[in-house]
Amino acid sequence: MSLTIAIIGRPNVGKSTLFNRLVGKQLALVDDRPGVTRDRREGAGKLFDLEFTIVDTAGLDDVDDKSLEGRMRKQSEIAINEAEVILFVVDARAGIMPMDKYFADLVRRQSKPVLLLANKAEGKAGESGLYEAWSLGLGDPIQFSAAHGIGLDELYEGLKEHVEGHTDEPDEFEDIDEDEEDHPDKPLRLAIIGQPNAGKSTLINKLIGEDRLLTGPEAGITRDAIAIDWVYKDRKIALWDTAGIRKKARVRDKLEKLSVADGLRAVKFAEVVVLLIDATVPLERQDLNIADLVVREGRALVIVINKWDLIKDKPAELKELQLEVDRLLPQMAGVPMITMSAESGKGIGRLMPAVLDIYTTWNTRITTSQLNKWLAFQVDQHPPPAPGGRRIKLRYITQTRPRPPTFALFCSRPDDLPESYKRYLVNGMRVDFKLKGVPIRIHLRGGKNPYV
Numbered sequence: 437m438s439l440t441i442a443i444i445g446r447p448n449v450g451k452s453t454l455f456n457r458l459v460g461k462q463l464a465l466v467d468d469r470p471g472v473t474r475d476r477r478e479g480a481g482k483l484f485d486l487e488f489t490i491v492d493t494a495g496l497d498d499v500d501d502k503s504l505e506g507r508m509r510k511q512s513e514i515a516i517n518e519a520e521v522i523l524f525v526v527d528a529r530a531g532i533m534p535m536d537k538y539f540a541d542l543v544r545r546q547s548k549p550v551l552l553l554a555n556k557a558e559g560k561a562g563e564s565g566l567y568e569a570w571s572l573g574l575g576d577p578i579q580f581s582a583a584h585g586i587g588l589d590e591l592y593e594g595l596k597e598h599v600e601g602h603t604d605e606p607d608e609f610e611d612i613d614e615d616e617e618d619h620p621d622k623p624l625r626l627a628i629i630g631q632p633n634a635g636k637s638t639l640i641n642k643l644i645g646e647d648r649l650l651t652g653p654e655a656g657i658t659r660d661a662i663a664i665d666w667v668y669k670d671r672k673i674a675l676w677d678t679a680g681i682r683k684k685a686r687v688r689d690k691l692e693k694l695s696v697a698d699g700l701r702a703v704k705f706a707e708v709v710v711l712l713i714d715a716t717v718p719l720e721r722q723d724l725n726i727a728d729l730v731v732r733e734g735r736a737l738v739i740v741i742n743k744w745d746l747i748k749d750k751p752a753e754l755k756e757l758q759l760e761v762d763r764l765l766p767q768m769a770g771v772p773m774i775t776m777s778a779e780s781g782k783g784i785g786r787l788m789p790a791v792l793d794i795y796t797t798w799n800t801r802i803t804t805s806q807l808n809k810w811l812a813f814q815v816d817q818h819p820p821p822a823p824g825g826r827r828i829k830l831r832y833i834t835q836t837r838p839r840p841p842t843f844a845l846f847c848s849r850p851d852d853l854p855e856s857y858k859r860y861l862v863n864g865m866r867v868d869f870k871l872k873g874v875p876i877r878i879h880l881r882g883g884k885n886p887y888v
Contacts, residue, residue, distance in 0.1 A: 439599050441481065442491040442519035444543060446535045449527040450555040454582035455492035458483060483592050485705050486599045491515050516543060521598045522550045523591075524574055525582075528557035528565030532572065540572040551594045553580040553587070567882055576836040576844060576879075589704065589733065593839065623665070623672040624795055627703055629730075630712035631722060635742040639712060639778035640664065640675060643787070668788050676706060703729060707839070708736045708795050710787070715743045715775070719757065724764050731875050734840045736798035737771050738790050738873075744775040745782060769863070770872025798874045799838050807833045807843070814864050823852050840875040841865075850880035 443451045459479035481490030552574040554566045558581040569577035580587035664675040709730045772790040776783030820828040829848040
């Protein structure tokens with residue numbers, strides 16, 4: 437039986453729009469009038485590769501149980517009781533209402549996993565409501581727009597552990613790791629991407645020891661993103677070979693467009709991405725665009741320089757490539773770079789150890805006490821600026837999630853903290869906590885330490 441997820445919130449915050457997006461059909465009525473959804477409505481929900489049962493509910497109105505609105509509210513309360521995960525939706529544009537706080541307390545008492553969605557948060561109009569959502573005490577709000585599909589990746593990350601954990605239920609008395617995402621029984625999702633004919637299928641055939649995929653000199657032999665189950669030193673790997681990702685201007689054929697889209701989806705599904713670059717071709721902007729896509733999706737990255745046996749001046753070429761990547765991708769400083777020949781197999785033995793190392797780094801969790809000691813030292817070494825004569829105060833930092841390492845930094849004036857100082861903190865964190873080669877996200881929050 438699939439995991440049941442209930443969408444909860446007061447009327448007209450966008451619950452039915454979210455429901456329709458997750459089921460892929462317009463099953464729920466959508467209108468600006470409160471109370472359009474009268475019953476609990478169930479559907480087979482899907483978000484990328486996650487599948488679940490999704491329940492759309494009437495708005496949680498604080499009204500008498502005998503009225504129609506009261507019965508609608510009762511249906512919502514039943515949905516909360518029956519659900520295993522709750523999506524609590526608020527309207528970022530309208531801000532947090534007393535009713536939101538009342539029903540947030542109701543949801544919190546259930547002691548069930550809750551994801552807080554600050555809906556309608558596109559544009560500046562929703563920023564204040566997004567920050568206000570912290571006051572509900574339901575964790576880090578996801579900046580979301582059900583109408584425009586903004587925030588689906590973060591919703592995916594939030595739901596993934598619950599959906600996958602439900603699918604692979606442990607034995608009754610089995611000890612569970614606190615972070616199920618990094619459980620060794622779960623396959624590590626690895627995608628091999630790059631431009632057409634960079635050698636992706638050749639590399640995979642060499643890794644798994646069989647000619648599983650077609651290879652040849654013709655660019656574009658691989659049309660689909662192909663998943664292969666594989667075991668490397670007792671570690672399960674779900675390996676994706678993808679169609680080459682070309683520049684948009686070069687993609688004309690409809691089938692090829694679909695193949696490229698499939699490759700882009702593979703990046704979203706992957707945990708670690710191997711970007712394969714042809715050493716015999718000058719580093720192109722498209723290679724860096726692919727790497728930037730991996731960074732924006734928050735995935736761990738390993739760069740592989742293939743056909744290295746054809747390069748004459750290897751030290752000079754490698755130094756130039758490393759400088760170019762560090763210059764153009766500063767947000768991924770220290771990304772592993774491996775040289776090899778997929779055709780001959782030379783150097784291929786270094787790939788999987790690098791993949792497992794970067795995966796471990798990507799899963800890093802840092803305690804709040806460690807982070808705040810570190811923050812105090814960073815501020816002492818280099819105080820934040822004082823625009824207008826008033827120094828910005830950095831009050832508190834905590835990690836909100838791994839995969840990639842993501843942090844909430846509370847400060848007095850988040851809008852005034854320059855990007856240069858944020859980069860200073862990211863660079864310091866990368867060195868001091870050994871986070872080289874993975875994306876680091878720091879979200880600035882206003883107000884005082886919320887845990888005091």
